[in-house]
Amino acid sequence: MRVFWILWKREVASAFQTPMAWVILFFLLLVTGFNFYAGVSVLNHGPTEVTVVESFFNTVFFWFSFLLLFPLLTMRLYSEEYRSGTIEPLMTAPVRDTQVVLAKFFGVLFLYAFLWMPTGLYFLIFWWQTHLSSAGAIGAFVGSYLLLLLMGMFYLSLGCFCSSLTRHQITAAVMTFAVIAFFFLTGLLSFLAGNVDTMMQGITITFSPIDQMTQFSRGIFDTRPVVWYLAMTGLCLFLNLQSFQARRWRS
Amino acid sequence: MIFVQGLTKSYGTTYAVRDLSFSVDRGEVVGFLGPNGAGKSTTMKILSGYLPADAGEVRIAGFDILSQSLKARSRIGYLPENVPLYPEMRVAEYLRYRGALKGVRSRRITEKVEDALELCSISHVRNQLIGTLSKGYRQRVGLADALVNEPDILILDEPTIGLDPGQIREVRELIKGLAKRHTILLSSHILSEVEMTCSRVLIINKGQIVATGTPAELRERSGIPCSGSIRMEIQTADRKIAEAVLTTLQSLKTIASASIIEGIQASSSASGWTRYEMIPVSSSSSGDPRPALFEEAVRRGWKLRELSAHETSLEEIFTSFIARIPATTATKEPAKP
Numbered sequence: 001m002r003v004f005w006i007l008w009k010r011e012v013a014s015a016f017q018t019p020m021a022w023v024i025l026f027f028l029l030l031v032t033g034f035n036f037y038a039g040v041s042v043l044n045h046g047p048t049e050v051t052v053v054e055s056f057f058n059t060v061f062f063w064f065s066f067l068l069l070f071p072l073l074t075m076r077l078y079s080e081e082y083r084s085g086t087i088e089p090l091m092t093a094p095v096r097d098t099q100v101v102l103a104k105f106f107g108v109l110f111l112y113a114f115l116w117m118p119t120g121l122y123f124l125i126f127w128w129q130t131h132l133s134s135a136g137a138i139g140a141f142v143g144s145y146l147l148l149l150l151m152g153m154f155y156l157s158l159g160c161f162c163s164s165l166t167r168h169q170i171t172a173a174v175m176t177f178a179v180i181a182f183f184f185l186t187g188l189l190s191f192l193a194g195n196v197d198t199m200m201q202g203i204t205i206t207f208s209p210i211d212q213m214t215q216f217s218r219g220i221f222d223t224r225p226v227v228w229y230l231a232m233t234g235l236c237l238f239l240n241l242q243s244f245q246a247r248r249w250r251s
Numbered sequence: 252m253i254f255v256q257g258l259t260k261s262y263g264t265t266y267a268v269r270d271l272s273f274s275v276d277r278g279e280v281v282g283f284l285g286p287n288g289a290g291k292s293t294t295m296k297i298l299s300g301y302l303p304a305d306a307g308e309v310r311i312a313g314f315d316i317l318s319q320s321l322k323a324r325s326r327i328g329y330l331p332e333n334v335p336l337y338p339e340m341r342v343a344e345y346l347r348y349r350g351a352l353k354g355v356r357s358r359r360i361t362e363k364v365e366d367a368l369e370l371c372s373i374s375h376v377r378n379q380l381i382g383t384l385s386k387g388y389r390q391r392v393g394l395a396d397a398l399v400n401e402p403d404i405l406i407l408d409e410p411t412i413g414l415d416p417g418q419i420r421e422v423r424e425l426i427k428g429l430a431k432r433h434t435i436l437l438s439s440h441i442l443s444e445v446e447m448t449c450s451r452v453l454i455i456n457k458g459q460i461v462a463t464g465t466p467a468e469l470r471e472r473s474g475i476p477c478s479g480s481i482r483m484e485i486q487t488a489d490r491k492i493a494e495a496v497l498t499t500l501q502s503l504k505t506i507a508s509a510s511i512i513e514g515i516q517a518s519s520s521a522s523g524w525t526r527y528e529m530i531p532v533s534s535s536s537s538g539d540p541r542p543a544l545f546e547e548a549v550r551r552g553w554k555l556r557e558l559s560a561h562e563t564s565l566e567e568i569f570t571s572f573i574a575r576i577p578a579t580t581a582t583k584e585p586a587k588p
Binding site: 003006007013014017018084085086087089091092093094095096249 | 296299301303322324325327329333335336337339340348351352353393396
């Protein structure tokens with residue numbers, strides 16, 4: 001546990017010591033800020049059916065920045081250590097492979113959570129200015145941010161796994177993006193099926209981030225995505241550990 | 252402290268290390284010597300626990316490097332080739348991190364980091380970003396990292412590569428100082444360096460040990476005349492006189508044979524210098540013929556420019572050992588069905 005915290009601290013510190021975290025934070029806030037502004041300004045044109053929270057988490061701007069986030073956050077994690085050779089001093093210190101894998105995952109998860117935290121301010125400002133809640137109920141906030149965290153866990157662990165496969169950051173980023181895009185686009189299946197088939201709905205609610213977010217941002221809680229994301233995170237971390245250990249036998 | 256038995260490692264069809272066995276005792280400073288690609292780095296990576304071997308056993312302070320990896324690793328300070336470091340960290344911060352990672356108690360960490368900074372004389376760059384340091388400083392940060400938890404064993408892969416002569420001297424002195432408290436295995440392809448710092452030398456070529464022993468022992472076993480030859484340079488007016496001098500030298504009791512080194516003498520010019528090379532009869536210091544040669548020169552009025560004993564360098568010994576291994580042993584034989 002001691003070793004885990006030491007490694008975790010270095011992961012987090014290194015993200016903030018390089019400009020990367022700050023650049024990503026800047027652009028994320030720029031895009032989501034505009035997104036929030038757009039969501040609020042809709043209210044000026046008369047009554048709408050969706051709350052501010054619902055519209056915030058269901059726009060192209062949100063999904064665009066969301067999808068790009070993962071390859072950017074995870075691509076360097078292992079690839080850079082392989083490429084610069086710092087993996088050698090790291091793994092010749094008395095540390096276990098599991099500790100490294102978990103420290104890197106929770107390090108980047110912390111960074112991810114940190115990046116989304118300021119967006120909560122938007123809703124606070126809205127409440128402070130209008131004395132109105134930006135969602136139908138408190139559950140909508142909890143649901144939205146919980147789903148954000150769950151999706152983040154899966155996609156980040158996937159990114160960690162991809163990064164542990166290669167010494168080239170770009171290769172890792174492309175792989176991560178391709179797999180995430182695949183899951184993301186399964187959501188479009190429901191459009192193709194015309195939204196009538198209940199089995200198709202069952203599939204898309206499990207896989208499609210768009211459908212899940214539509215539900216969760218309304219405050220509707222569904223256990224299927226929760227189980228799905230936790231299980232997939234576990235699977236990806238397991239694969240990550242395997243590929244990380246396999247590097248010894250490859251070289 | 253280090254025990255290696257039957258170590259084998261291959262990359263594809265080429266052996267990097269083949270059936271390597273040696274051991275290093277407590278307090279020894281052993282130099283691992285070989286040409287580029289001889290398997291030095293591979294061996295050190297295996298010893299440090301970074302790479303697994305295909306076959307063979309490695310024990311570090313009694314712990315198996317595979318089955319008791321953490322215990323073995325915590326006893327090693329390893330300086331990898333090229334010294335990979337995190338460029339975004341500051342020197343002291345990096346050493347604190349490494350110390351903590353290697354199990355130094357948080358109470359003692361400041362003290363240990365200070366010691367390591369002091370020892371490697373990098374205290375003045377403690378707050379500098381590692382990415383901005385020069386090669387020499389990076390090397391010393393790497394060394395400080397290897398030292399920070401005061402491990403029993405230091406494995407240093409090419410500790411002086413890429414340094415300027417002044418820095419090489421400093422690192423050498425540092426290693427000599429460390430030898431009092433640590434067991435050291437260091438690799439190099441610079442012979443003079445190994446000769447200066449190490450109590451024992453392992454010569455490795457194409458993944459196999461070709462010779463081991465102290466520099467003096469190796470000198471003896473290499474088959475090259477032990478104390479080497481004596482060089483003498485005398486001013487001679489012409490070729491005839493030069494040959495007359497040669498005859499005189501050959502007639503001396505302590506000289507087994509003498510010859511003129513061709514190409515160096517300037518026989519045509521009136522005041523040319525002629526260089527002679529002589530093999531003494533005895534190799535012991537009591538039989539050193541140089542005082543007698545000097546007296547002879549004084550007696551005959553020779554003008555002397557050089558009179559030196561040429562000791563066989565480790566370089567010549569090294570070359571003679573390396574040359575004995577045929578080139579074909581490095582590749583695997585094709586597997587028979």
